[in-house]
Amino acid sequence: MADTTDSGLGLNRIGLYAALALLVAFYLSPLESAIMTAFKTQTGFFETSPFVPPTPSTFTFDAWGQAFERLEQGLVNSLLFTIPATVLSATLGSLVAYGLTNTKWRGQAFVLVLLIAGIFIPYQSVLVPLSRFWSIVDVASLFAWLEPVANREGLVALAVTHTAYGIPITTLLFRAHYQALDDSMLEAARLDGASIAKIYARIILPLSIPMFAVALIYQFTNIWNDLLFALVLVQNPANDVVTMSLTSLQGSMVSQYNLQMAGAFITALPTLLVYIFFGEQFAEGVAGGGA
Amino acid sequence: MAELTLDHITKTFDDGGDEIVAVDDVSIDISDGEFLVLVGPSGCGKSTTLRTIAGLESITDGEIRLGGDRINDKRPQDRNTAMVFQSYALYPHMTVRGNMAFGLEESTDLSDDEIDDRVTDAAEMMGIADLLDRKPGELSGGQQQRVALGRAIVRNPEAFLMDEPLANLDAKLRAQMRTELQRIQEDLGVTTIYVTHDQTEAMTMGDRIAILDDGELQQVGTPLECYHEPANLFVAGFIGEPSMNTFDARVDGAMLVTDDFEYDLSQRHRDAIGARDDVVFGIRPEDVEVGAETADGHTYEVTVDVVEPKGDENYVHMTFDDDHETPDTFTATIGGLRQVDAGDSVVVRFPPEAIHVFDADSGEAVLNRSLDTAEGVDLVL
Numbered sequence: 001m002a003d004t005t006d007s008g009l010g011l012n013r014i015g016l017y018a019a020l021a022l023l024v025a026f027y028l029s030p031l032e033s034a035i036m037t038a039f040k041t042q043t044g045f046f047e048t049s050p051f052v053p054p055t056p057s058t059f060t061f062d063a064w065g066q067a068f069e070r071l072e073q074g075l076v077n078s079l080l081f082t083i084p085a086t087v088l089s090a091t092l093g094s095l096v097a098y099g100l101t102n103t104k105w106r107g108q109a110f111v112l113v114l115l116i117a118g119i120f121i122p123y124q125s126v127l128v129p130l131s132r133f134w135s136i137v138d139v140a141s142l143f144a145w146l147e148p149v150a151n152r153e154g155l156v157a158l159a160v161t162h163t164a165y166g167i168p169i170t171t172l173l174f175r176a177h178y179q180a181l182d183d184s185m186l187e188a189a190r191l192d193g194a195s196i197a198k199i200y201a202r203i204i205l206p207l208s209i210p211m212f213a214v215a216l217i218y219q220f221t222n223i224w225n226d227l228l229f230a231l232v233l234v235q236n237p238a239n240d241v242v243t244m245s246l247t248s249l250q251g252s253m254v255s256q257y258n259l260q261m262a263g264a265f266i267t268a269l270p271t272l273l274v275y276i277f278f279g280e281q282f283a284e285g286v287a288g289g290g291a
Numbered sequence: 292m293a294e295l296t297l298d299h300i301t302k303t304f305d306d307g308g309d310e311i312v313a314v315d316d317v318s319i320d321i322s323d324g325e326f327l328v329l330v331g332p333s334g335c336g337k338s339t340t341l342r343t344i345a346g347l348e349s350i351t352d353g354e355i356r357l358g359g360d361r362i363n364d365k366r367p368q369d370r371n372t373a374m375v376f377q378s379y380a381l382y383p384h385m386t387v388r389g390n391m392a393f394g395l396e397e398s399t400d401l402s403d404d405e406i407d408d409r410v411t412d413a414a415e416m417m418g419i420a421d422l423l424d425r426k427p428g429e430l431s432g433g434q435q436q437r438v439a440l441g442r443a444i445v446r447n448p449e450a451f452l453m454d455e456p457l458a459n460l461d462a463k464l465r466a467q468m469r470t471e472l473q474r475i476q477e478d479l480g481v482t483t484i485y486v487t488h489d490q491t492e493a494m495t496m497g498d499r500i501a502i503l504d505d506g507e508l509q510q511v512g513t514p515l516e517c518y519h520e521p522a523n524l525f526v527a528g529f530i531g532e533p534s535m536n537t538f539d540a541r542v543d544g545a546m547l548v549t550d551d552f553e554y555d556l557s558q559r560h561r562d563a564i565g566a567r568d569d570v571v572f573g574i575r576p577e578d579v580e581v582g583a584e585t586a587d588g589h590t591y592e593v594t595v596d597v598v599e600p601k602g603d604e605n606y607v608h609m610t611f612d613d614d615h616e617t618p619d620t621f622t623a624t625i626g627g628l629r630q631v632d633a634g635d636s637v638v639v640r641f642p643p644e645a646i647h648v649f650d651a652d653s654g655e656a657v658l659n660r661s662l663d664t665a666e667g668v669d670l671v672l
């Protein structure tokens with residue numbers, strides 16, 4: 001009796017794992033093909049199937065070296081505006097959420113409605129006003145006294161734009177978290193003599209770390225991957241961001257797939273690193289822990 | 292240490308145009324070092340009253356004085372009160388030491404060493420000195436409760452405000468903490484207001500209890516006063532477990548007539564009742580004599596409906612109309628070793644010295660049990 005049940009279970013298991021293995025192969029095959037392609041010479045790419053590993057004669061690091069060389073400036077530029085925009089939008093979102101949940105003032109609901117509406121404004125619809133705005137605000141002369149910034153006016157514009165665009169969604173993320181905090185804990189802090197700013201710094205902020213991980217990862221990925229705003233706001237080629245550099249890898253005559261694949265991996269690497277770096281807190285934040 | 296005065300305080304909330312009166316003209320004087328229990332059913336305004344004293348809610352009208360100083364315009368942190376919350380409200384990311392030191396760091400200029408000394412002293416007093424470096428999440432409910440109390444003690448406030456601090460503990464621990472809290476309060480001599488919905492806590496812990504219902508103060512008095520001499524029907528029903536038995540009654544000459552029985556009134560009774568026609572007759576379950584032998588105008592034959600054994604005593608629910616499907620019952624408590632079974636027919640007596648009479652319209656007590664014979668009644672039972 002027990003034996004048949006066991007073997008029945010065993011068969012089920014085998015079926016299950018076979019199905020899972022197939023699914024894994026199905027989902028990972030494009031990724032695997034891309035990696036294999038990135039390590040092949042152009043000839044190797046044309047002569048073998050994309051998912052077949054390169055032979056010693058068609059194996060090369062050239063594509064990686066070349067892609068990195070052509071993306072290097074873009075990577076630096078992207079980091080230059082993505083990091084400040086990510087940190088600022090998360091910090092400001094947290095502060096706004098604190099102001100909207102744990103203090104009482106008139107017009108709170110109206111501000112919240114504006115923020116929620118802000119989440120749903122599509123990028124495309126603001127392109128014209130956005131480019132008009134940044135043609136009026138002359139970053140170059142505003143920062144004339146600080147040459148490194150003045151030379152990167154497109155990046156400053158991107159950092160500010162993405163910060164502003166990110167505040168609604170980060171506010172909403174933090175707001176949900178702060179609403180779940182124990183009210184009497186904050187009242188206890190008030191009775192203990194802590195000011196509103198102190199309560200934020202000593203209680204709210206330390207309890208927000210998992211939420212910060214969520215907001216930082218989300219914002220970093222979003223901002224890093226954006227191409228549309230960059231196309232509109234970056235005029236000086238020296239300020240091209242990595243997504244723009246990546247499109248230029250496409251070539252006009254011959255498609256160098258190995259170069260494009262290597263470039264795509266290099267471009268995606270920072271977002272991957274952010275996930276790995278904040279992964280633990282991210283899981284905690286998504287699970288609603290921390291409070 | 293200071294006396295606390297609530298002087299005609301009123302608190303109304305605005306609920307979309309409707310005004311909700313949470314606290315209605317409440318005045319209480321709490322003397323220095325007194326332990327006052329604020330008790331009432333949920334929604335009676337007791338927590339709101341406490342929060343107005345803490346400064347977490349503003350008052351609409353009236354005045355709150357602590358040690359003679361008017362405090363109702365002061366910010367919460369300037370009032371020198373410490374509050375203990377039902378949820379403990381500990382800071383989860385700080386150690387026990389951090390939790391206890393927080394208030395001193397934020398509201399005083401004490402040096403780190405002085406703060407550390409005071410935290411250690413308070414922790415020793417609460418028996419949590421070995422937990423100082425743990426975080427609240429690693430502590431049991433009882434230990435968290437001690438930390439919450441320790442956090443209040445370390446502030447050395449002029450008044451403790453406690454909002455159902457024992458409600459989240461299990462029954463055994465609650466009973467233990469009850470006595471411990473009383474001991475600590477006595478040692479420190481700090482004026483304390485303790486909010487609870489649990490009338491056992493009210494009876495056992497307070498020097499005096501204040502009973503609130505629907506935002507209005509019903510009675511302030513010692514636990515025994517409130518028990519034996521309730522000011523009105525609400526207090527009579529709220530204080531005491533099981534509740535006082537009440538019967539609507541009509542005055543007919545020298546008799547009280549209820550739907551179920553007629554009761555002979557003495558001269559003392561009649562004097563108190565005066566010209567009233569409609570009254571409510573009340574008697575505590577432990578004052579009902581079960582199995583009375585002498586028959587007089589106060590004895591009745593009733594049927595036992597349900598018996599609830601408690602071990603030390605039995606709650607016997609009895610009825611006058613046993614042929615009814617769901618009969619109206621009244622309760623008597625008898626010794627745990629006395630055998631009474633459902634369906635038994637017994638004779639009960641309502642001793643004339645133990646009865647209460649209330650005005651049917653206002654609910655005000657017009658006659659309470661006479662206390663000089665209380666001892667004798669106990670002996671008869």
